Amino acid sequence: MITLTLREQPVVPLEAEVVTPDVTASLANDAIRALPVYLGKKQCRVDDFFTVEGQASDEIEIRGDAKQVKWIGRGMTRGKIKIDGNAGMHLGAYMKGGSIEVSGNVSDWLGGEMTDGFIRVGGNAGGQVGAAYRGSRSGMRNGTIIIGGTAGLEIGMRMRRGTIVVGGLVRDFAGLEMKGGTIVLLSGAELRTGAWMNRGTIVSLAPIPLLPSFLYAATYNPTFLRMYAKHLGTLGITIPYDAKDGGYRRYIGDSSVPGRGEILVWNPHAS
Amino acid sequence: MSGTTEPGVNMERRGVRIVDTFAEAFDMRAARVVITANSLAWAMTGARAMTGFATSVIGCKVEAGIEGELGPEDTPDGRPGVSVLLFAFDADGLSHRLLDRIGQTILTCPTTAAFDGLPQAGERVIVGGHLRHFGDKYQASKSLAGHRYWRIPVMDGEFLVEERFGVQKGIGGGNFLILARDQDAALGAAEAAVEAMRKVRGVILPFPGGMVRAGSKVGAKNYKKLSASTNDAYCPTLRGRSGVKSELPDNVNAVLEIVVDGLDRAAIENSMRAGIDAACRPGVVEITAGNYGGKLGKHHFRLHALMGTA
Numbered sequence: 001m002i003t004l005t006l007r008e009q010p011v012v013p014l015e016a017e018v019v020t021p022d023v024t025a026s027l028a029n030d031a032i033r034a035l036p037v038y039l040g041k042k043q044c045r046v047d048d049f050f051t052v053e054g055q056a057s058d059e060i061e062i063r064g065d066a067k068q069v070k071w072i073g074r075g076m077t078r079g080k081i082k083i084d085g086n087a088g089m090h091l092g093a094y095m096k097g098g099s100i101e102v103s104g105n106v107s108d109w110l111g112g113e114m115t116d117g118f119i120r121v122g123g124n125a126g127g128q129v130g131a132a133y134r135g136s137r138s139g140m141r142n143g144t145i146i147i148g149g150t151a152g153l154e155i156g157m158r159m160r161r162g163t164i165v166v167g168g169l170v171r172d173f174a175g176l177e178m179k180g181g182t183i184v185l186l187s188g189a190e191l192r193t194g195a196w197m198n199r200g201t202i203v204s205l206a207p208i209p210l211l212p213s214f215l216y217a218a219t220y221n222p223t224f225l226r227m228y229a230k231h232l233g234t235l236g237i238t239i240p241y242d243a244k245d246g247g248y249r250r251y252i253g254d255s256s257v258p259g260r261g262e263i264l265v266w267n268p269h270a271s
Numbered sequence: 272m273s274g275t276t277e278p279g280v281n282m283e284r285r286g287v288r289i290v291d292t293f294a295e296a297f298d299m300r301a302a303r304v305v306i307t308a309n310s311l312a313w314a315m316t317g318a319r320a321m322t323g324f325a326t327s328v329i330g331c332k333v334e335a336g337i338e339g340e341l342g343p344e345d346t347p348d349g350r351p352g353v354s355v356l357l358f359a360f361d362a363d364g365l366s367h368r369l370l371d372r373i374g375q376t377i378l379t380c381p382t383t384a385a386f387d388g389l390p391q392a393g394e395r396v397i398v399g400g401h402l403r404h405f406g407d408k409y410q411a412s413k414s415l416a417g418h419r420y421w422r423i424p425v426m427d428g429e430f431l432v433e434e435r436f437g438v439q440k441g442i443g444g445g446n447f448l449i450l451a452r453d454q455d456a457a458l459g460a461a462e463a464a465v466e467a468m469r470k471v472r473g474v475i476l477p478f479p480g481g482m483v484r485a486g487s488k489v490g491a492k493n494y495k496k497l498s499a500s501t502n503d504a505y506c507p508t509l510r511g512r513s514g515v516k517s518e519l520p521d522n523v524n525a526v527l528e529i530v531v532d533g534l535d536r537a538a539i540e541n542s543m544r545a546g547i548d549a550a551c552r553p554g555v556v557e558i559t560a561g562n563y564g565g566k567l568g569k570h571h572f573r574l575h576a577l578m579g580t581a
Contacts, residue, residue, distance in 0.1 A: 142414070161414050182413070199411065223307075223384050223431040224413050224422055226348040231415055241349075260411070 001057045002032065004050040006064030006085075012040050013088055014049060017071035021058040021079025021098060028056065058098075062087075067107065073100050076117070089126070092119050095143065108152065111145045113138070114162070120146045120235075124168065127152030130159050138179060140164075146235060156183045159200065163228075165237055175202045178261055182228065184239060197254050197261035205239065205266045214253035214263055221247050222264065240266055282575050287551040287558060289574050294446045294543070295562035296570040299328070299358040300365050301441030301534055302396075303338065303388030306377055311340060311351035317383045318353035320376035325357070326478045329499060333368040334358045334443060334532050336475025347386045348431070354388055356475045358532045362438045366396035369436055374402050377432075378423070384431040390418070392437025399432035442570050445531040445539040447560045448486070448505065449550050450523040456554025457525035464529055464546035471545060473538030474531050486528045486561065502561075523556050536570065544577050
């Protein structure tokens with residue numbers, strides 16, 4: 001495993017898209033130290049900010065508060081990045097495979113437009129998780145993002161496939177213009193959830209304010225959610241599915257666009 | 272089909288003679304469907320409907336049967352389930368049969384869902400991807416862990432079906448015949464054999480109750496257009512009739528055959544071994560097997576080799 005320890009907090013965000021197993025796996029430590037990173041428009045070396053230790057591997061561990069370090073794991077296809085601390089914007093953007101685990105918090109655009117892979121964040125995340133970049137038609141197209149804490153605005157914006165699970169409260173516009181995939185809100189969300197969604201599923205285990213353009217359909221226990229429950233259970237996440245515990249209220253929308261999406265709100269039986 | 276006997280050492284088990292012959296079986300294509308439902312009873316209802324009228328690939332275009340029950344921990348959606356195997360001559364035919372049977376018997380059966388039971392198979396055929404059209408564009412899909420599923424709205428909620436099902440090589444036509452003193456003895460022995468064989472995974476016994484009384488031969492002596500007709504050599508009531516070369520010992524008055532299809536040779540061997548052993552009981556005279564002289568099917572299951580390793 002290669003270990004990068006942050007020696008100095010950058011004064012402005014540092015762009016470090018070379019920090020990915022695809023780049024570092026075959027390099028000696030000296031070559032990794034010489035890889036370019038960008039501090040603003042200034043090109044620097046990795047070892048201007050990190051000490052590099054360990055042996056060539058497709059596993060990278062980053063230690064220290066990397067909240068100012070952007071684009072870690074960009075486009076990675078394999079291997080694992082473990083961040084013992086925080087991470088900056090665009091973590092795992094365009095990711096195609098492998099996994100990223102963060103013990104702390106992350107900034108905006110986590111897993112932006114990722115096409116596969118697995119990201120788990122122990123703390124909070126910023127906005128636009130798994131979202132489409134401005135001007136782009138689709139956000140994440142596959143893969144799984146799990147956030148233990150809260151998340152910001154517009155998570156899953158224009159996502160097409162894949163799964164996002166958020167443990168804490170999510171801010172406005174979750175699933176904005178969603179085209180597919182699944183967002184699971186373990187603690188609900190603030191306003192305008194699912195606005196302009198065309199397809200896809202938003203599951204909320206807590207009551208959420210709904211736009212008037214979402215129409216109630218039925219209360220039931222979808223079979224596909226049992227599969228998600230089983231799958232997410234292997235990742236340590238529990239979602240209810242059994243009819244004896246309650247049912248999901250299905251709202252279809254967003255009817256302000258030709259919306260065929262759905263919001264499923266867990267409705268437990270009164271105990 | 273005849274029980275071509277070859278000279279060899281005598282083999283007996285609990286007083287039942289095991290003829291030195293072999294069962295001749297054929298390459299087929301197989302699919303496994305995992306049917307789940309809110310209860311095992313409803314999963315079994317769907318499985319029974321799906322495997323009905325599927326005894327012989329000649330007459331039914333497919334051979335199908337129930338492989339076994341599955342606990343919630345063994346099914347994709349965590350509900351009780353039943354595993355069903357289907358066998359046909361080729362993948363194209365199998366895909367049509369899957370479409371017909373899942374569409375008519377599982378889609379229609381309350382609370383059920385249908386999943387691919389051969390996810391490791393390289394060859395895949397589209398099933399849910401066609402059935403989705405029943406949803407009239409109200410259907411929706413979900414992709415999870417590399418598999419795509421279709422949610423088709425139905426009157427009790429949603430029918431969930433996997434888009435593609437795996438198809439693998441299988442073997443059809445493993446068999447043995449139980450020759451007994453009377454009908455009761457033949458039936459009792461066949462029931463015991465079926466019970467033992469159904470404990471083996473990877474096989475099905477496609478005929479009613481796992482056994483067949485109407486064994487057949489290729490073609491017919493008197494109706495030239497028939498592709499198959501009664502196996503006169505094993506019909507007790509035809510012994511002594513002009514033109515019939517009976518294969519039955521004098522004290523045999525009833526015969527039942529067990530046909531077994533399997534996902535691989537080992538599964539068929541294990542089930543035949545268990546079945547023959549269970550069938551060796553009082554009232555049974557002889558165990559033999561059906562073959563075509565070894566000219567048609569490339570899989571030969573020699574009874575002595577099987578039982579010699581029991």
